[in-house]
Amino acid sequence: KAGVTQTPRYLIKTRGQQVTLSCSPISGHRSVSWYQQTPGQGLQFLFEYFSETQRNKGNFPGRFSGRQFSNSRSEMNVSTLELGDSALYLCASSSSLTETQYFGPGTRLLVL
């Protein structure tokens, strides 16, 4: 089976812009979670989706949003980018909310 794929892999944006990141889960997986990884804060949970519904949300401002499509693919959007949004954004998929999460390679976002 192909693993979790994320696009794009690298992105450079300027402050104030918005960005959309995409995640394709492992075939057959219906749950997708997003995490932000920074050197200072480590890995932090953003949100999780199951069957197109957001089931849980982390402690991030409303500028961070996401959605899941009927084919389980997911996107996350960050509006009005700030310098502090520079991070590695990781997507993980699992067959259900209580099963093992498998991570993609991440999208590295740099905000200038």
Add this chain to the structure above:
Amino acid sequence: GESVGLHLPTLSVQEGDNSIINCAYSNSASDYFIWYKQESGKGPQFIIDIRSNMDKRQGQRVTVLLNKTVKHLSLQIAATQPGDSAVYFCADTFHGSSNTGKLIFGQGTTLQVKP
């Protein structure tokens, strides 16, 4: 709040030795624990997991031990190889009635394997 911490930020071992990476968690309700390995430029890679109804689980060259009494988790790697050099994260979650998979990660331990 919830937190999962690792005892040491860096662990240096000789090739061929056994490695032990430790982790403490704070949520006594956590019922699922998982170890990931992250190499530079890559996403976290699943190593092994354990549920709270178990004390020990073995995989290929790896063993996870769970001590719920002291809320401690450890990852043992047998015959450590240069390819094991990476950052290791523990994570926990409480599935509970909300049926969420939200993982709480520790800060990570960098394993350095000396040839």
